[in-house]
Amino acid sequence: MKIRLGTRGSALALTQTGLVADALGRLGHRVELIHILTDGDVRAPDTPWGEGAFVAALERALARGQIDLAVHSAKDVPIDGDPRLTIAAYPPRDDPRDVLVSRDPAGTLAMLPPGAVVGTDSPRRSGFLRAARPDARVIPLSGNVDTRLKRLDDGEVDALILAAAGLRRLGRTDRINQFLDPSSMPPAPGQGALAVQARAEDPAAIEAGGALNDAPTRLCVEVERAVLQRAGGGCRAPLGALAVVEGDRLTVLAAAADPDGSWSLVRHWTGQSGEAERAGSELAAALLAAGYRAASAEVAAR
Numbered sequence: 001m002k003i004r005l006g007t008r009g010s011a012l013a014l015t016q017t018g019l020v021a022d023a024l025g026r027l028g029h030r031v032e033l034i035h036i037l038t039d040g041d042v043r044a045p046d047t048p049w050g051e052g053a054f055v056a057a058l059e060r061a062l063a064r065g066q067i068d069l070a071v072h073s074a075k076d077v078p079i080d081g082d083p084r085l086t087i088a089a090y091p092p093r094d095d096p097r098d099v100l101v102s103r104d105p106a107g108t109l110a111m112l113p114p115g116a117v118v119g120t121d122s123p124r125r126s127g128f129l130r131a132a133r134p135d136a137r138v139i140p141l142s143g144n145v146d147t148r149l150k151r152l153d154d155g156e157v158d159a160l161i162l163a164a165a166g167l168r169r170l171g172r173t174d175r176i177n178q179f180l181d182p183s184s185m186p187p188a189p190g191q192g193a194l195a196v197q198a199r200a201e202d203p204a205a206i207e208a209g210g211a212l213n214d215a216p217t218r219l220c221v222e223v224e225r226a227v228l229q230r231a232g233g234g235c236r237a238p239l240g241a242l243a244v245v246e247g248d249r250l251t252v253l254a255a256a257a258d259p260d261g262s263w264s265l266v267r268h269w270t271g272q273s274g275e276a277e278r279a280g281s282e283l284a285a286a287l288l289a290a291g292y293r294a295a296s297a298e299v300a301a302r
Contacts, residue, residue: 196212
């Protein structure tokens with residue numbers, strides 16, 4: 001089967017799409033990469049990106065039939081998606097954690113100098129960073145991974161917080177100073193996972209993409225996204241979640257923070273993998289009961 005595979009044009013997006021293309025090729029499919037320009041690619045530097053900024057153009061191309069499958073970072077896929085589309089597969093997940101990258105080769109979060117300048121455009125990372133290091137000065141810093149690393153090396157900031165998976169996929173693990181504990185820097189729901197999306201009424205594409213699905217990854221990502229959905233947040237929410245499944249045992253961490261770092265909270269759930277729906281509901285309820293309010297948190301993040 002010939003598959004037109006949609007992708008953004010950034011180095012990381014092309015690398016991630018290449019992983020999917022190679023996997024489809026090993027299954028005997030002929031793959032053509034189709035580059036799609038997204039809103040997130042053309043926004044002004046260091047300006048907040050909105051819900052779906054990196055996926056909406058790909059989803060439009062998919063819905064129109066310009067491509068057969070689209071590859072996204074799972075954390076960027078909007079919670080309330082286009083009903084004409086479906087996630088055919090979540091391939092095996094990479095490391096979901098965030099990492100600290102510092103100009104000081106020996107730098108860690110605890111060892112950053114007082115008043116250190118840290119670059120991130122994520123409200124979630126900003127909130128948990130400020131909770132851990134109230135003295136840190138957080139500045140918005142966006143762009144692709146190489147652009148952000150150059151700005152670090154040029155001295156604009158003392159450190160960055162990035163996703164481990166992105167650096168691993170780009171072969172830049174040499175830049176990682178510290179893997180951050182999810183209890184203090186909870187990853188975005190779906191972080192480290194890829195989502196292969198198809199049209200809901202294209203059974204051939206769903207079957208082809210579905211062959212790449214990893215059941216434990218799907219279970220974990222869906223639990224994490226359920227927490228986000230039921231707590232009322234979107235992909236810009238200062239909320240993190242991480243699920244781990246081992247055999248029939250499921251453990252889930254869910255957390256939220258005010259972007260200014262004035263408060264943060266972490267909740268845990270442990271049970272059976274068949275209770276995934278219950279896990280998402282109970283953790284979202286726990287965050288809301290503890291004072292998390294998605295609307296006010298996301299307004300504060302802008």
